[in-house]
Amino acid sequence: MVNWQLTATTIYCDAVDDDVTLIVRKDGSAECVGYNKKYGEPGKETSQLLQKKSKQLGRKLECEGPQCSRIVQYRDKLFAEEAKG
Helix, strand or coil: CCCCCEEEEEEEECCCCEEEEEEEECCCCEEEHHHHHHHCCCCHHHHHHHHHHHHHHCCCCCCCCCCCHHHHHHHHHHHHHHHHC
16 A cells, blocks of 8 residues: 555444444544444434344444454554555
8 A cells, every 4th residue: 555545444343233434544543434423422313223233133232432443453454464565
């Protein structure tokens, strides 16, 4: 990745049972669009949906926050690939 400024990917996030977009910038900062727009501070509708899905799946669904393991792993993978050349 020569001269890149930011990259993004969409992944399935099992913490919220939904697809979310992860963004990583060249400076190492990273974010999850799902956290920023929907799951970080879920509204009534989103909270009810998470509760319903939690019951169906038999486990608690909850966003892990702005620096969850998925974001960190994706960022680290990108920089490891860049270091390899």
